[in-house]
Amino acid sequence: METVLSIKGLTKNFGRLCAVNQMNLEVKQGQVFGMLGPNGSGKTTTLGMLMGVVNPTAGEFSWFGEAPTSGIRKKIGAVLEHPIFYPYLSGQKNLELNAMIKECPASNIANVLDLVELTARRDDKYKTYSLGMKQRLAIASALLNEPTVLILDEPTNGLDPMGIAEIRELIKKIAANGKTIILASHLLDEVQKVCTHFAVLKKGNLVHTGPVDDVGKGAETVEVQADVPNLSDMLLDFSGTASVNRENGYFQVTLRDDFHSKDLNRFLFDKGVVANHLVTKKKSLEKMFLEILSEAH
Template sequence: MESVLSIKNLTKRYGRLTAVNNLSLEVSKGQVFGILGPNGSGKTTTLGILLDVINKTSGEFFWFGKPASKEMRKKIGAILETPIFYPYLSAAKNLEIVAEIKGAPKSNIEPALKKVELLDRKDDKFRTYSLGMKQRLSIASALICDPEVMILDEPTNGLDPQGIAEIRELIKQIANEGKTIILASHLLDEVQKVCTHFCVLKKGNLIHVGSVDEVSKGASSVELMADDANIKEVLATYDKALKVEKEGNRYLVNLEDGTTASDLNAFLFGKGISVSHLVTQRKSLEKQFLELLAVSDNA
């Protein structure tokens, strides 16, 4: 796939503190790439370096196979921190200023407002906007130059559940139009719903990179209930079960890779046990994230 961003051995030090340590990553065209990590992991620092807001200590990065330049940055729309708009100006007037700064045509303003569903509020002053509307206007400002890449730092930070859902759907819509999106977030569930690929940073170090689809693959867990006194003993004899745990009146069975709930159900039926509840539980991004952090602690 065509490379949009290539990071090689990127490092940023502040005195004795290493905020980003020898980071290497590839982001391909069309991906929605999530950068995850606890506070202080180097997410925002990395994005700041990529946007030339922060000077790197060493290493290099390339946009579209070329070193960063003013011309190259025109292909990138970004929200690195909470954007500053004039509260006494309307959304349209604020975006006119943004367009002038970015050298973008003012004809891009209305399409951008329409995309974020603020066209009917374009003449309202910014100070009258809700937090969710302000965040959507921020995304509109990043879309003004019709960028090929969008960089979003914590795009749903501080929003209520409805606002989070609105921004999530907006990101999906933008991605479906072919734009590459790179976002930093700590909301793991939202990343799993939006991103195609992700990496995990911890104290500036890359500890994992892969596709979101891979998270739910591999060994699965099955939650089951059965009105049979021998269920625990029978489950213990199943050679495809890696682990069996009792939680209240339910059992959680971790199965080998490739073994399904149907296989487990057939085994139990063959032993004369009928289950009343059988649900497959796939690994969540949150669970893998916590496992990765735990492994890195023990490394």
């Protein structure tokens, strides 16, 4: 798989503050890559350097194996900070102006409006758009020149649950068309639902990177409840049990490697116990994220 972005030793200092410290990272073609981190972790500064609006203090990065040039940057669409549109112009007219600035065909406008589901509101003034519609128009603008890569900085920031869901589905749709997407977010649920890979930043340091699919791997935890008085003792008797805890009215059974919930269920059934509640609990990205941050010093 082709490397779209390669970062080596990328560093940015603002006076004595090190906003990004010696970052090494690769993003492959077709990935939806999420940069996770609390506010002030260096996400926006990193994206700013990648887009050429912030000058690095040290290190280097390349797009498609080449140094960043104006020609290379035309392959990249970005929505950084709050997009600027003319409030008294329609969505259509705003995109026509952006197409002129980007020197791309006006015929692309209909396609991007359709993609972001704003065709029906194309002739309405920008000032009448909801926050979610404004964000979708910004993404449409970023896609005007048919870029290979799309960069989004906090794409759902300030949106209501409906707006968040709409942007999430839009990101999935764009990714399904083969584009590589890099997004920065502090919303863990958003990253887990749309990204294929993620990195965690803490105070400018890259402390973890890997596939989203790896989240939840490891020891399996099973939530169990049954109408028997000695359930706790029975669960401890199971050879696959590593530990048993009581939480929220259920027993939380952490299993040893190579043991699964079906093995525990069979063990209970053989003992004449039918569980009325038996649910496998996957480790959430939130739990993994907090563990990564607490381990990073």
